[in-house]
Amino acid sequence: MDNKKSLYERFGGDQQVSELIDQFYYKVLFDKLLRDKFLKADMSRVRYQQKRFFSQMMGDKNTQYTGKDLVEVHKDLNITNQQFDKFKVHLKNIAQDMEVSGAAFRRITRSR
Numbered sequence: 001m002d003n004k005k006s007l008y009e010r011f012g013g014d015q016q017v018s019e020l021i022d023q024f025y026y027k028v029l030f031d032k033l034l035r036d037k038f039l040k041a042d043m044s045r046v047r048y049q050q051k052r053f054f055s056q057m058m059g060d061k062n063t064q065y066t067g068k069d070l071v072e073v074h075k076d077l078n079i080t081n082q083q084f085d086k087f088k089v090h091l092k093n094i095a096q097d098m099e100v101s102g103a104a105f106r107r108i109t110r111s112r
């Protein structure tokens with residue numbers, strides 16, 4: 001593994017982060033514990049800003065988060081610890097699935 005590369009690059013860049021965000025909110029919006037929180041949200045905006053947030057956090061130097069203040073956005077949503085934990089579970093599962101399949105794909109293409 002090349003440690004000089006950012007997590008963003010190692011994960012697969014723009015396309016993979018888009019995929020991650022799409023799959024993540026697909027799970028979140030089907031989750032009975034979480035979906036009600038998003039009923040009034042503009043989901044195309046949330047997806048777009050979350051993608052920018054993740055890209056920046058994962059080390060993409062060309063992207064800056066341009067969304068709302070995150071404390072302000074969430075402060076009146078009354079998010080419980082259980083909801084926060086479930087949100088993280090979805091994210092972790094998808095990130096793991098994608099990294100595993102990405103690594104497996106790279107192994108297969110290298111061996112040919």
Ligand code: HEM
Pocket residue numbers: 034037038040041042045046049050053066067068069070073074077079083084087
């Ligand atoms: C580390 C955890 C989290 C991060 C980094 C995060 C990040 C974000 C971002 C970037 C936005 C878009 C802001 C914008 O529109 O400019 C957003 C909106 C939102 N988030 Fe989160 N979020 C997190 C956890 C959660 C959790 C646990 C819930 C609920 C279960 C939640 C519910 C929402 C909702 C409902 C909106 C839309 C609010 C609105 O449009 O008024 N978020 N979040």
